[in-house]
Amino acid sequence: MTSLTLRSIFLLFPTISLCKDLIVGPSVVEITKGFNDVFPYENFNRNVTVPMWDTHLLNGKDKSASQETLDTIANASFIVYDVEFYKLLGISGPLEKKEVEDIFTFPDPPSYAERQIHDGSVYVPEENILFVAELFSPKEGYSMEAIPYIWKMDITDLVSPNISKVYPNPPLTIANGAYHFNGSVYWAQEGNMTTPSSIVRMDPRTLETEVVKNNFYGHRFNSMNDIVISEGGAVYFTDGYYGWDNFNDTLFPELANGIYRWDMQTGNIKMVAGAVEGAFFNPNGLAFNHDQSKLFISNRGNSSSDPDGARTIYINDVTADGLINRNMFSYSDTGFPDGIKTDKDGRVYGAVVGSVDVYNPHGTLLGRIKVADGDVAVNMAWAGDWLYIFGRNKIYRVKLATTGR
Ligand SMILES: *[C@@H]1O[C@H](CO)[C@@H](O)[C@H](O)[C@H]1NC(C)=O
Ligand SMILES: *[C@@H]1O[C@H](CO)[C@@H](O)[C@H](O)[C@H]1NC(C)=O
Ligand SMILES: *[C@@H]1O[C@H](CO)[C@@H](O)[C@H](O)[C@H]1NC(C)=O
Ligand SMILES: *[C@@H]1O[C@H](CO)[C@@H](O)[C@H](O)[C@H]1NC(C)=O
Ligand SMILES: *[C@@H]1O[C@H](CO)[C@@H](O)[C@H](O)[C@H]1NC(C)=O
Ligand SMILES: *[C@@H]1O[C@H](CO)[C@@H](O)[C@H](O)[C@H]1NC(C)=O
Ligand SMILES: *[C@@H]1O[C@H](CO)[C@@H](O)[C@H](O)[C@H]1NC(C)=O
Numbered sequence: 001m002t003s004l005t006l007r008s009i010f011l012l013f014p015t016i017s018l019c020k021d022l023i024v025g026p027s028v029v030e031i032t033k034g035f036n037d038v039f040p041y042e043n044f045n046r047n048v049t050v051p052m053w054d055t056h057l058l059n060g061k062d063k064s065a066s067q068e069t070l071d072t073i074a075n076a077s078f079i080v081y082d083v084e085f086y087k088l089l090g091i092s093g094p095l096e097k098k099e100v101e102d103i104f105t106f107p108d109p110p111s112y113a114e115r116q117i118h119d120g121s122v123y124v125p126e127e128n129i130l131f132v133a134e135l136f137s138p139k140e141g142y143s144m145e146a147i148p149y150i151w152k153m154d155i156t157d158l159v160s161p162n163i164s165k166v167y168p169n170p171p172l173t174i175a176n177g178a179y180h181f182n183g184s185v186y187w188a189q190e191g192n193m194t195t196p197s198s199i200v201r202m203d204p205r206t207l208e209t210e211v212v213k214n215n216f217y218g219h220r221f222n223s224m225n226d227i228v229i230s231e232g233g234a235v236y237f238t239d240g241y242y243g244w245d246n247f248n249d250t251l252f253p254e255l256a257n258g259i260y261r262w263d264m265q266t267g268n269i270k271m272v273a274g275a276v277e278g279a280f281f282n283p284n285g286l287a288f289n290h291d292q293s294k295l296f297i298s299n300r301g302n303s304s305s306d307p308d309g310a311r312t313i314y315i316n317d318v319t320a321d322g323l324i325n326r327n328m329f330s331y332s333d334t335g336f337p338d339g340i341k342t343d344k345d346g347r348v349y350g351a352v353v354g355s356v357d358v359y360n361p362h363g364t365l366l367g368r369i370k371v372a373d374g375d376v377a378v379n380m381a382w383a384g385d386w387l388y389i390f391g392r393n394k395i396y397r398v399k400l401a402t403t404g405r
Contacts, residue, residue: 025094051354085367177226311336339379351377
């Protein structure tokens with residue numbers, strides 16, 4: 001009788017298994033307080049370039065059993081730290097299945113590339129298309145080459161989106177960030193040795209481009225990274241050492257890294273936060289909250305493998321002409337939040353190694369949306385209630401119970 005009962009329970013919930021301190025469903029692993037408070041190994045270590053499920057077990061007592069726990073987490077699509085996360089996923093709990101769709105694999109990078117990156121992801125609602133730029137971090141001894149194309153994804157047919165290379169004219173020069181404003185796409189491009197870093201406006205239909213900002217009172221920017229634009233036309237963009245340090249394709253940086261505010265109406269430009277006041281060694285991603293009263297800014301620091309690397313998201317209040325009240329919002333345990341996005345309910349999403357990490361409005365980690373094993377989430381774009389995730393090698397999407405704005 002007992003075995004029959006157990007068997008029928010097993011048939012009812014065929015996929016539930018009870019791993020040590022985890023609640024395991026078909027695609028979700030819920031991390032319990034016990035596991036989170038005391039990592040269940042005698043000895044462990046991990047450098048900050050790899051995700052938590054790749055933590056090394058050092059002389060653990062029961063290594064194989066523990067490794068199975070980490071493998072269980074590695075195999076999940078979602079990691080839940082707070083039950084609030086289920087609301088966002090639109091499921092009642094760990095037993096319900098939920099999918100992260102893997103919708104596209106980019107072709108292999110050129111031989112000079114150490115890795116490929118997809119950044120500057122943007123949705124154009126009028127056309128129901130997304131764009132994303134491709135970049136190649138070069139191997140030692142190489143520099144990044146100019147890329148004449150970007151990727152366009154038409155999602156009119158949700159089941160099989162049309163994903164193809166398109167060619168802006170004149171071409172962009174190492175585009176890295178993008179924002180949709182007033183019917184146009186505004187790119188923040190890193191520039192190269194011959195083309196200064198700049199903001200470029202692109203018509204999403206004709207792909208015609210025009211440089212709209214390329215200097216700070218006659219100075220080149222170091223290499224612009226990301227861009228957002230307020231409803232009133234105030235452009236905030238980050239400028240960092242990435243072109244010099246990562247891509248080896250720009251002139252030596254002559255300015256302090258920072259976040260600039262450029263008013264498109266008046267032409268006024270000023271630095272509003274930056275390395276000069278300590279927090280932002282190498283600022284990267286930008287995202288407004290839903291009503292544009294807050295600006296989130298991520299900072300990588302010198303490098304993402306450096307223990308001193310910042311891997312931080314800061315929150316700032318947006319004023320009529322700048323930023324005030326900078327506070328730390330979150331600190332990532334892995335890599336650094338490259339692209340950041342928000343939703344209409346105040347959550348913040350950071351693209352990191354192995355996942356998109358989702359924080360509540362107060363900076364508490366609710367959970368992680370995993371990308372493929374070995375991939376790195378670089379940036380995201382909302383299209384309605386779909387969150388599109390752009391990795392180094394792939395495009396993913398997940399339907400969530402919220403929208404971008
Ligand atoms: C961090 O750990 C990963 C995985 O073991 C390894 O490949 C990488 O080289 C390490 N990085 C550093 C900076 O030690
Ligand atoms: C993880 O997934 C792999 C590949 O599907 C499978 O072989 C392995 O048994 C899984 N491990 C755990 C602990 O779920
Ligand atoms: C930077 O690129 C040039 C070629 O453009 C190359 O000669 C040089 O070795 C590269 N530097 C590094 C540090 O890779
Ligand atoms: C896919 O998009 C490209 C670029 O916009 C276009 O040239 C092509 O005709 C489209 N293919 C289909 C099947 O719609
Ligand atoms: C810089 O980028 C432009 C294209 O935007 C390209 O024509 C030019 O060759 C590049 N310069 C170098 C030095 O790579
Ligand atoms: C929006 O674009 C139109 C032209 O399409 C232009 O006349 C208008 O000035 C733009 N508005 C802003 C705030 O840039
Ligand atoms: C970043 O740190 C590395 C290693 O300490 C160092 O070689 C490099 O010069 C630093 N870069 C900057 C821009 O400070």
